[in-house]
Amino acid sequence: LDSDLKQSYIETCRVSSAQLSKFSDAEILVKTGVLTSDGAHPTLAGLLALGSYPQQYFPNLVIQASVVPGPDDPVGTRAVDPRRFDGPVPVMLEEALRWVQRNTRTRIRFGADGHGRDEPEYPNEAVRELLSNALVHRDLGPYALNQAITVRLEPGKLIIHNAGGLFGISASQLGKIEVTSARNGYLIRICQNVRSGGNRRVVEALATGIKEVLRSVAAAGMVAPSFLDRGIGFTVVMPNHSLLSAEKLAWVTSLPGSATLNDVQRHALVIMRDGHRWTNSSLRKTFRMDSVEARALMTNLVERELVISIGEKKGRAYQIAPTFDEARAGRPALWDDSEIAESLVSNDPMNKTRTARTSRVQNAALIRKALSITPKSLQDLATELDLNARQVTYALELLRASDTVEIVGSQGKRDSTYKLVRPQAGTTDS
Numbered sequence: 001l002d003s004d005l006k007q008s009y010i011e012t013c014r015v016s017s018a019q020l021s022k023f024s025d026a027e028i029l030v031k032t033g034v035l036t037s038d039g040a041h042p043t044l045a046g047l048l049a050l051g052s053y054p055q056q057y058f059p060n061l062v063i064q065a066s067v068v069p070g071p072d073d074p075v076g077t078r079a080v081d082p083r084r085f086d087g088p089v090p091v092m093l094e095e096a097l098r099w100v101q102r103n104t105r106t107r108i109r110f111g112a113d114g115h116g117r118d119e120p121e122y123p124n125e126a127v128r129e130l131l132s133n134a135l136v137h138r139d140l141g142p143y144a145l146n147q148a149i150t151v152r153l154e155p156g157k158l159i160i161h162n163a164g165g166l167f168g169i170s171a172s173q174l175g176k177i178e179v180t181s182a183r184n185g186y187l188i189r190i191c192q193n194v195r196s197g198g199n200r201r202v203v204e205a206l207a208t209g210i211k212e213v214l215r216s217v218a219a220a221g222m223v224a225p226s227f228l229d230r231g232i233g234f235t236v237v238m239p240n241h242s243l244l245s246a247e248k249l250a251w252v253t254s255l256p257g258s259a260t261l262n263d264v265q266r267h268a269l270v271i272m273r274d275g276h277r278w279t280n281s282s283l284r285k286t287f288r289m290d291s292v293e294a295r296a297l298m299t300n301l302v303e304r305e306l307v308i309s310i311g312e313k314k315g316r317a318y319q320i321a322p323t324f325d326e327a328r329a330g331r332p333a334l335w336d337d338s339e340i341a342e343s344l345v346s347n348d349p350m351n352k353t354r355t356a357r358t359s360r361v362q363n364a365a366l367i368r369k370a371l372s373i374t375p376k377s378l379q380d381l382a383t384e385l386d387l388n389a390r391q392v393t394y395a396l397e398l399l400r401a402s403d404t405v406e407i408v409g410s411q412g413k414r415d416s417t418y419k420l421v422r423p424q425a426g427t428t429d430s
Contacts, residue, residue: 033186139164
């Protein structure tokens with residue numbers, strides 16, 4: 001055992017328990033599960049919490065950390081700043097926490113007073129709590145001792161995984177009920193009296209840890225993490241949509257009531273500003289929320305008059321309000337008639353993804369311009385605009401669905417042509 005950790009632990013035990021204060025040092029170590037009943041050897045829990053180097057006997061009881069390579073990293077890079085944290089639990093906890101802080105950025109967040117403040121990308125309290133949970137709740141059974149805890153930073157999210165699922169509680173109950181459920185009872189009790197950096201307990205074991213995680217991310221205006229229990233493993237995914245460019249942050253801050261927007265609303269608005277639309281389904285998948293939360297979030301933006309809704313029920317979509325629509329700022333309008341533009345998207349027969357939808361609308365604008373001069377066949381349009389036949393077909397379907405274009409001839413015939421129903425101002429149809 002590490003002599004400094006052991007002595008600090010014994011002193012804390014005496015202060016925290018009147019009963020333990022009656023015993024000798026050796027008896028405290030036996031009675032709290034640090035040593036075996038004969039006092040001859042450390043237990044696994046005692047070694048992991050207070051050992052000078054537990055990995056001498058259990059080499060995989062470590063934390064493996066890595067950053068997923070970004071687009072600017074050299075080709076073939078498998079991981080950025082890969083690290084292996086070893087030693088006793090309090091040392092691994094503090095080193096892993098510093099690694100996360102070193103590999104993440106600070107952000108500027110505007111408070112209710114309108115002032116910007118630097119904050120960590122992920123709240124330190126939340127990261128520390130999740131790391132300590134992984135260390136003390138991981139499976140220490142014989143078949144799991146060859147598995148390390150993993151910490152991975154990916155674009156927009158922090159992922160922490162440990163062997164062993166939840167014990168005595170379900171993922172849906174986390175943070176909602178105050179139940180202390182310990183897979184490794186001795187380890188947790190020992191870690192309650194082990195101090196890490198800043199003379200803090202490694203764990204409190206008061207069933208408030210996940211509540212603190214949820215509170216700190218909510219205070220930072222962030223989305224709650226996802227908890228995935230697979231029985232043999234437990235994974236926490238903490239998404240981060242909080243980092244915005246200075247230009248986008250300035251735009252969001254300029255909106256009415258911006259100080260009370262949460263993180264999801266800010267990013268949803270920025271994406272809509274770029275010309276995209278949200279549906280309940282796409283919002284749920286992107287920001288990991290349920291249908292009720294997605295509807296409430298968008299309803300709030302509609303009530304603030306920042307967003308307008310189009311369509312009904314399952315066909316409802318949301319886009320930035322015209323007052324704040326800068327998607328086409330400085331560009332010529334794609335259509336003279338806004339009613340046509342709205343009809344194009346709402347009648348899109350290939351309404352699968354935002355990216356595909358945006359591409360079809362852009363192609364439709366090019367085709368409309370080409371047809372403003374003279375009717376053309378599908379092949380003529382493909383050749384002139386450097387598009388393939390499928391791209392032209394999909395865009396024509398949009399234009400026909402909005403009664404902007406009509407076919408002269410029959411669908412599928414090579415000599416059929418297409419012409420505008422509503423010519424642009426200053427042009428005529430042949």
